[in-house]
Amino acid sequence: MNKMKLAVCLASILGTGAFMGHAMAADNLADFHSQNQECDSCHQPSGELSNDSLTYENKQCVSCHGSLKEVAEETKHEHYNAHDSHFPGDVACTSCHSAHQKSMVYCDSCHSFDFNMPYAKKWERHEPSIAELAKDKSERQAALASRPRDTVDVVVVGSGGAGFSAAVSAHDNGAKVILIEKEPVIGGNAKLAAGGMNAAWTEQQKAKSIEDSPELMFKDTMKGGRDINDPKLVEILSSHSKASVDWMTNMGADLNDVGRMGGASVNRSHRPTGGAGVGAHVVQVLYDNTLKRNIDLRMNTRGIEILKEGNKVTGILVKGMYTGYYWIKADAVVLATGGFAKNNERVSKLDPKLKGFVSTNQPGAVGDGIDVAQNAGAATRDLEYIQAHPTLSVKGGVMVTEAVRGNGAILVNREGKRFVNEITTRDKASAAILQQTGKSAFLLFDDSVRKSLSKINQYIGLGVAPSASSLVKLGEEQGIDGKVLTETVARYNEFVKNGKDSDFERPNLPRTLNEGHYYVIEVTPGVHHTMGGVMIDTKAEIVDAKKQVIPGLYGAGEVTGGVHGANRLGGNAISDIITFGRLAGEQAAKYSKEH
Structure with a gap:
């Protein structure tokens, strides 16, 4: 100050x-x-x-x-x-x-640090659900009986990567846009994403002599999703991924670092130079471009009901935290509200084994958009497929990016042993960790890994990554068998030198772990991503149970289902929200012009 x-x-x-x-x-x-x-x-x-x-x-x-x-x-x-x-x-x-x-x-x-803020009370959150808000009949009727407060071409709901992409894209395609966000901060879950943005055969890959193709990205994504993905949507994701990186780069994004995430055949996860977190960077670039375009951005404003005449969208009823109910007349509405991983009641009904799990998500990810879409007649798919992220820090509630493992860290248990291919898919890694003593494990790396990924310095700064000059000392301090740990790392280093992991067939072995200090982060799985959501077609149009388009209603990002199947690959979420957000904005603007 x-x-x-x-x-x-x-x-x-x-x-x-x-x-x-x-x-x-x-x-x-x-x-x-x-x-x-x-x-x-x-x-x-x-x-x-x-x-x-x-x-x-x-x-x-x-x-x-x-x-x-x-x-x-x-x-x-x-x-x-x-x-x-x-x-x-x-x-x-x-x-x-x-x-x-x-x-x-x-x-x-999200976090469990002692912030000691003046005049503070313990964090609590109970916002009425979309169903509970339906009881406000007189207030809603009064708002709808009044003239619309605003008239625009497109309203975008949600200020994550998908929402900002849709808003910028709609604007650049000639639409007048309002972007609303129910939280007091922008970014949705995208601001928390750290690993990277998957894309195939980009200029960044070519500069590093990385051989890749949209076909290979398609194959990896379908395999990771257990082949229940909608192949038409996966084809859009993989074939448009390079254009999405180019679009972001042209707006000022730095996506020059290319690493690998679980389930990928090659390095295709794009992030800022030095390995900084990709999500906050991408959102900042999109936010800056939103400001340049003077797009109307309204915080603390919740999308409540899609308004229609017959089956055609005519606007949206919103509720401002301070201004109350009003409606916006619009030709098209883009729902980019994210998933529901923070809503454990909903999560556990769909997947009982996740009952009581903490979540890596921001507090607004409770499923509002899905409820609003269903009330408007939207169909849903794949809601039962919910992903746990394997590496949520036990201390502080900090999500540790998969890129740490991708850059060379290994997972060990309290007995000091490796137990899994560290860059397998998230569902398999999470299940393996939960089978270990204490249902947690330790992410182990050295200074060479730390130097390769600048994001790691934030974990160290937060105090969730204790270190020591030797593996024995580190083991003693953290309750890990130091003797066995030393043997484990020596064995792993031999695998790196020989280019083959004989124990768990880890496909990438980027570096030995023998430089400087050693670090560990105790981790456990947290509910991370909901693969299912509202059903969309290849134009990002939301469809009903008969797969008929709801005219003027679009969806992008985690609120939708079909792109990721049963399990999302790390790095595909940012690619998804940019690709389909951009597509939804473009199509919504086009629809507005035609209607």
């Missing part, structure tokens, strides 16, 4: 030396500020909130306390800094800090 700004602010609020007494007397931020400030220090002169994004109110926070970057400079901790966020976009102060009620740290929705 800018110390001069803070000093001026605190002096104006409290007077010299009064901060602690007043802070203890207050119960929330509004109480604290009101002791020496008027309401118009935060609010507009009218007293009304500016909009659902709280644009004006957040500007007042920044004017006093400084930007998020400035605040981060003064709020450093040993292992984390909540203000040094990995989130893309412009994170609003009100995402965590509330005024007239207790605050909740948004980070607590």
Whole structure:
């Protein structure tokens, strides 16, 4: 935080030396500020909130306390800094800090660190389901009886990679667009993705002499999905993947690092130079391009009901957190709302063995979009196929990208032994980990792996990757048999030198583990991706049970089913959301022009 700004602010609020007494007397931020400030220090002169994004109110926070970057400079901790966020976009102060009620740290929705925020309460979340909101009959009827608040060509629901891709694509194809997001932050699950973006026969691969083809990517994806994928959708994913990388690159993305994820025959997982996380980077690029195009982006705004005349879309009913119900007239609606992996009640009904599992997902991934689509007549498929990510850090709830294994890390158990091909598909890796003592395992790597993937430095910085100068010492500190661990690593290193893993037939052996310090991250599976969702055709049009198109309704990303079959390959999600988001936006804009 800018110390001069803070000093001026605190002096104006409290007077010299009064901060602690007043802070203890207050119960929330509004109480604290009101002791020496008027309401118009935060609010507009009218007293009304500016909009659902709280644009004006957040500007007042920044004017006093400084930007998020400035605040981060003064709020450093040993292992984390909540203000040094990995989130893309412009994170609003009100995402965590509330005024007239207790605050909740948004980070607590995923992580288990002690953030110690003033005037905070424990994270809790109960938003009414789409079905529960149907009880608001009088409010909804009043909103629908009024004139539409806005009229546009296309409304996109969801600000993840699919939503932003659809919005930018629709705009660039001549449509007037509104993009709505129910969370206070952008990015959906895409902002958490770290591994890469799969694409075949790209310029980046050619530069590294990597032989690949859309046909091979198609084959790998179908095999990974146990051949229940919709082959027509997989053909679009694989044949359009290069164009998706080119599209992102032309908008400013760095996708020059190419690695390998589980289930891939060759290196095709594209990410930023040095191996930084791909998801937040991609979302940031899309967000920047959304701002350049002046696309109307509304946070804290929930899509509630697709409005139709007959079977044809005419708009969408939304509910703003602060402005309440209103409707937007539109020719087309793109649902890009993500999956439901954060909704364990729904997950466990479909797959009982996942009952009680933690999730790697952001808190909004509860299945709203699927409910809204079904209410509009959409068919669904493959809902029972739910993927666990094998490497969720036991400490801190941090998802550890598959790229760590792809770049050379191995998995060992408490007995110090390897037990699986580390880059097998996620379902097999997860099942293998759950069979180990304590239902967890340790991701082991050395400084050579750390240097190959910059994302690893974040895990070390968060304190979830303890290290030691020797395997024996590391084993003693982490409860792993150090003697056996030393033998295991020596055996693995021989496999690397010989180019063949005789124990588990791991296909890629990028490096020996014998450089510098050793590191381990204790990991266990977490519910990660829902393969099923609403049914779409090859134009990203949502269809009904008779496979008839619902005119004007489109879907992209994890809200849809059919692309990934029974199991998604790592790196295919980013490719999916960009490819089908772009396609949905293009088709929605085209439909709007024609109707």
